[in-house]
Each structure stands twice: as C-alpha cells, then as structure tokens.
Amino acid sequence: MSHTLGVRQARKQQTRQALLDAALGLLEHQNLSSLGLREVTRAVGVSPTAFYRHFQDLSDLGVALVEESLGSLHSAIQAAMAEQRDPDRLIDRTVEIIAGHVLDHRPHIRFIARERHGGVRPVREAIATQLTHFADEVAAGLALQPVSDGWTDDDVRMLAELYVDHMVTTASQFLEATPEDEERITSTARRQLRVISLGRRHWLDS
Amino acid sequence: MSHTLGVRQARKQQTRQALLDAALGLLEHQNLSSLGLREVTRAVGVSPTAFYRHFQDLSDLGVALVEESLGSLHSAIQAAMAEQRDPDRLIDRTVEIIAGHVLDHRPHIRFIARERHGGVRPVREAIATQLTHFADEVAAGLALQPVSDGWTDDDVRMLAELYVDHMVTTASQFLEATPEDEERITSTARRQLRVISLGRRHWLDS
DNA sequence: AATTTCGGAGAACAGATGTTTACTGAATGA
DNA sequence: TCATTCAGTAAACATCTGTTCTCCGAAATT
Known part of the structure; x- marks a missing residue:
C-alpha cells in the first residue's frame, strides 16, 4: 500500500513545506526577485543554511511554488470541461470555478x-x-x-488560447478587487465569454 | 513662444531623464521591488544622494516610468480608432500598431x-x-x-475592456517571443479579434 | 557686484545580504 | 550494537543597502 515515509524524510518534507508556505506569505507584498533567503528562513524559524538542504536557489523554490499553485486548478477546469456538455452552461461554470479558486487559493494565484x-x-x-x-x-x-465540427486544429487552438488568456485576465481582476467589485467583474466576464461564444458559433459563416 | 529653460533646470531634467533611462535598462532583468537606488545612480555615474533631488522613492520613479511608457501608445491607438472607420481593417491596424509599438519601445512595454x-x-x-x-x-x-447601435453603455464598456485586455495580452506575448514566433502570434491575435468581432455583430440576435 | 538658490558630492551610519566552513546529534541500516 | 548518513546549527566572510549630514560651486536673482 502507501509506503510510510521514514521519520527523517517526513521531517524533511515538513520543513520544506514550511519554507514554501512562508515564502508564499512573504510574496503577497513583494516580488520573488526581491525576496531574501534569510527572510524566508527567519519566518520559518530555521537557520539560513538549512535552506540549502531543500533548494539550490530562491528561483528553485519559485519553480516549486508554480507546480503547487497550478496543479489543482488544472484538474478542476479539466473536470468541468468533461462533465458539462452544454457550451452555455459551461461558460457560467468556468467563471464560477475561477472565482472560487481565486478565493480559496488567493496567495497562490497572486x-x-x-x-x-x-x-x-x-x-x-x-x-x-x-x-x-x-x-x-x-x-x-x-x-x-x-x-467545433469543420474547424481546423489551428483554429481550435486559437480559440483555446483566447479562453485561457481570458481566464488568466479574469483571475487577475479578482485579485485586486474589493468585495463589492466582484459582482461587476463576474458579470462582465460572463458577457465577454458570451461574445466569444457567439463569434465561435458564426466562425464558419463567412 | 516656447520658454527656453534656464541652464540649471535643463541640466536637472537631463539627469532626471538619465535616471529614468538607467532604471528602465536595469529593469529588463529585474523587478522594480528588487531594484536598488545605488544601482541606478551608479549606472548613471552620479552620487546616491543626487537621486533624492529628483525622486522621493524608487516607487516614485516607477510611477514616472508608467507615464512615460503608456503616454505614446495612448495617442497612437486613439488616432487609429478615429481615422479608420471600417471595423475589419481596424482590427488589422490595431494589431499592427501593437506589434510596432512593442518593437519600438520594448523596454517600456516590458x-x-x-x-x-x-x-x-x-x-x-x-x-x-x-x-x-x-x-x-x-x-x-x-x-x-x-x-454598436442598440447597445447599452454597459455592454459597450464590457466589449472595450475585452479589446484592451486582448491588446495587453498580445503585447505580452510579443515580448517573450523569438522573431520566428512573431508571425504566429500576429496570425493568432488577428483571428481572435475576428472571433470577437463576429460575436459583436451577433450580440443583439438573441 | 553681491547675495541667494540649489543640484550634486563625499563620508559615515547601522543593518542587512548570500555563501562557506566545520560541527552536532538523532534517525538509519548493517 | 556500532558505523554511517544527513537535516539543521553556529560563526564568520566580504559586500551591499538606504539615508542623513555637511559641504561645494555654479547658476540665478537682486
């Protein structure tokens, strides 16, 4: 079954995670390129040298944070796309997922x-x-x-990129929004997706 | 006519501009939050204390850079929208302007x-x-x-934001592109704008 | 010609940075 | 039980940081 980690490895992954968490917290008001190694270890309560047991660099830690941040959203969207067939309901569902994910994992998305x-x-x-x-x-x-019947692969890809870019843009807007802005952003995002959806339906009219 | 600046004011604006230029150069591989005040003055060949004669802060300098960066694009797009009536040609024109502006002012856009x-x-x-x-x-x-006849102000605004977001996204893509990617990006951006344009035409069908 | 203004220089400040080196002590595996 | 592995420590390193204070000299003003 699941292999129980040795006590040593368990402790190691524990402080590794603590480093990631602390860094993510500090990055709320800062860029990665200005984040200090000592700043991170100090926040965890560990000596600066301990850092090197887990990461070579701060950019190494940053790459690890990328995986942690995008892994879950990844699967969430994919699930939504698989379960929901109707394109119009899919739009609303997608916006919901993004909004929810930003609320649940705000520091990661930021x-x-x-x-x-x-x-x-x-x-x-x-x-x-x-x-x-x-x-x-x-x-x-x-x-x-x-x-999508009759579409070239390239055009499908083009549309997919448009959707993804819109997702990212919408997520960014949620980030800097006050709670009372959220409703307006949601409404705008939904209507924008509808415009794209309409354009998609008439793509082959020419 | 134009008031000739005194020698002193002219010299001052000159080193002020040198500080802005140097900072912009250094920011090609760095974030503003990690840029050092001394780093900037060193690049200009001026003493660290001189900095304070022009800016309070590095974030103060950053705000000045924002004006410098977006002022020209501002007027360029507006001119294009005024002169070009045909919506379809407008699309191509807009993409051209963005691409050209990124090439001409790459550090600013970055x-x-x-x-x-x-x-x-x-x-x-x-x-x-x-x-x-x-x-x-x-x-x-x-x-x-x-x-746009029959559109609510709110919907026009929604569409405008979609266009602006798309402009920003496209510009960002040009930034990190190799020269041989540029053609693909241009083509994709154009087709995406056409999708939006189609959706716009059928917005009132419902 | 005398006085004021002011952009810039120089030195000194306390504090912070990343990285190295040698060491400790507990979990591992024979 | 004994030897080894290895996550974390402690101290010291040279170097860099933003900011203050005092001063200079040329341009501006009177």
Missing part, C-alpha cells in the same frame, strides 16, 4: 499573476509551460463539442 | 507587463489608472461605429 512576467526567468518559463498545457487541454475539450 | 501585478502598489495603481483611461477611449470609439 504569485502566478505577479511572476508570470516577473524578473526570474526559470519561474516565468515554468508558468508558461503550465499555461501551454492548459491551452492544450482546453483545445482538446473544445474539439469534442459539436460546435 | 516594464508595464512586469509591474502590472508587481509588488509595488503605487506603480500598480498608476498602470491600472492608465489602462482604465484606455478602456474609456476605446469604448468611446466603439460607440461611434454603426455596429
């Missing part, structure tokens, strides 16, 4: 938005990779719907 | 993309303000077109 174009290349690249996979999956989901 | 969700609040807010003005102007431009 980290992604902040470092997507940030100053640390390896982290930027890790995020780009994840978003590309996202687009792949959305494209696969879209291709299954009858509305 | 700065905007990097600090839009960055760790320095005043800079984030300055960028948000500028983008809101952008959306205002695009909305005004869209409202003038016959396609």
Whole structure:
C-alpha cells in the first residue's frame, strides 16, 4: 500500500513545506526577485543554511511554488470541461470555478499573476509551460463539442488560447478587487465569454 | 513662444531623464521591488544622494516610468480608432500598431507587463489608472461605429475592456517571443479579434 | 557686484545580504 | 550494537543597502 515515509524524510518534507508556505506569505507584498533567503528562513524559524538542504536557489523554490499553485486548478477546469456538455452552461461554470479558486487559493494565484512576467526567468518559463498545457487541454475539450465540427486544429487552438488568456485576465481582476467589485467583474466576464461564444458559433459563416 | 529653460533646470531634467533611462535598462532583468537606488545612480555615474533631488522613492520613479511608457501608445491607438472607420481593417491596424509599438519601445512595454501585478502598489495603481483611461477611449470609439447601435453603455464598456485586455495580452506575448514566433502570434491575435468581432455583430440576435 | 538658490558630492551610519566552513546529534541500516 | 548518513546549527566572510549630514560651486536673482 502507501509506503510510510521514514521519520527523517517526513521531517524533511515538513520543513520544506514550511519554507514554501512562508515564502508564499512573504510574496503577497513583494516580488520573488526581491525576496531574501534569510527572510524566508527567519519566518520559518530555521537557520539560513538549512535552506540549502531543500533548494539550490530562491528561483528553485519559485519553480516549486508554480507546480503547487497550478496543479489543482488544472484538474478542476479539466473536470468541468468533461462533465458539462452544454457550451452555455459551461461558460457560467468556468467563471464560477475561477472565482472560487481565486478565493480559496488567493496567495497562490497572486504569485502566478505577479511572476508570470516577473524578473526570474526559470519561474516565468515554468508558468508558461503550465499555461501551454492548459491551452492544450482546453483545445482538446473544445474539439469534442459539436460546435467545433469543420474547424481546423489551428483554429481550435486559437480559440483555446483566447479562453485561457481570458481566464488568466479574469483571475487577475479578482485579485485586486474589493468585495463589492466582484459582482461587476463576474458579470462582465460572463458577457465577454458570451461574445466569444457567439463569434465561435458564426466562425464558419463567412 | 516656447520658454527656453534656464541652464540649471535643463541640466536637472537631463539627469532626471538619465535616471529614468538607467532604471528602465536595469529593469529588463529585474523587478522594480528588487531594484536598488545605488544601482541606478551608479549606472548613471552620479552620487546616491543626487537621486533624492529628483525622486522621493524608487516607487516614485516607477510611477514616472508608467507615464512615460503608456503616454505614446495612448495617442497612437486613439488616432487609429478615429481615422479608420471600417471595423475589419481596424482590427488589422490595431494589431499592427501593437506589434510596432512593442518593437519600438520594448523596454517600456516590458516594464508595464512586469509591474502590472508587481509588488509595488503605487506603480500598480498608476498602470491600472492608465489602462482604465484606455478602456474609456476605446469604448468611446466603439460607440461611434454603426455596429454598436442598440447597445447599452454597459455592454459597450464590457466589449472595450475585452479589446484592451486582448491588446495587453498580445503585447505580452510579443515580448517573450523569438522573431520566428512573431508571425504566429500576429496570425493568432488577428483571428481572435475576428472571433470577437463576429460575436459583436451577433450580440443583439438573441 | 553681491547675495541667494540649489543640484550634486563625499563620508559615515547601522543593518542587512548570500555563501562557506566545520560541527552536532538523532534517525538509519548493517 | 556500532558505523554511517544527513537535516539543521553556529560563526564568520566580504559586500551591499538606504539615508542623513555637511559641504561645494555654479547658476540665478537682486
């Protein structure tokens, strides 16, 4: 069955996670490129040298945070696309999922938005990779719907990217919104998705 | 006519501009929140204390960079929207303008993309303000077109935001693209705009 | 010609940074 | 039980940071 980790390995993963958590917290008001190694270890209550037992770098830690941040949303969206066939209800469902995910994992999403174009290349690249996979999956989901009959693969891909970019943009807007803004953002995002959906339906009219 | 500045004021604005230029250069591989004051003055060849004659803060300098970065694009887009009536040609024209602007002012655009969700609040807010003005102007431009007859102000605004977000996303993609990617990005952006344009035409069908 | 204004320099401040080196002590595995 | 592995420690390293204070000299003003 599940292999019980040795006491040592368990302790190690524990402080590794503590480092990740502390870093994520500190990154709420800061960029990764200005985050200090000592700052992180101090927040955990561990010596600066202990850091090197888990990560080479702060950018190494950043890459780990990318995985942690986008893994769950990844599967959530994919599940929604599989279960919900009707394209119109799918729109509402997608916006709901994004809104919910931002509320539940606000620091993670903020980290992604902040470092997507940030100053640390390896982290930027890790995020780009994840978003590309996202687009792949959305494209696969879209291709299954009858509305996509007659579309070229390239056009499906183009549409998927439009959806993903819109997701990211919407998530970013939720981040900096006050609670009373949220309703307006939700409404706008839904109508924007409807515009795209309409354009999709008439794509082959020409 | 134009008031010739005194020698002193001229020299002052000169080193002020040198500070802005140096900072912009350093921000190519870094975030504003990790940029050092001394680092900037060193690059200009001026003493650290001189900095305070021009800016209170590095975030103060950042806000100045926002104005410098978005001012010109601002007017360029507005001119394009005024001169070009045909919505379809307008799409191509818009993509051209963005692509050209990214090529001509790459460091400025990179700065905007990097600090839009960055760790320095005043800079984030300055960028948000500028983008809101952008959306205002695009909305005004869209409202003038016959396609917008029967639209509510709110829906026009919603559409304008969709266009602006798409502009920003496209610009960001150009930033990290290799030269051979550019063609693909241009093609995708154009088709995405066409999807939106189609959805716009059928918005009132329901 | 005499006085004021003011952009910039220089030195010094306390404090912070990443990284190295050598060491400890408990969990591991023979 | 004994030897080994290895997560975490402690101290010291050279170097960098933002900011204050005092001063200088040329431009501006009178």
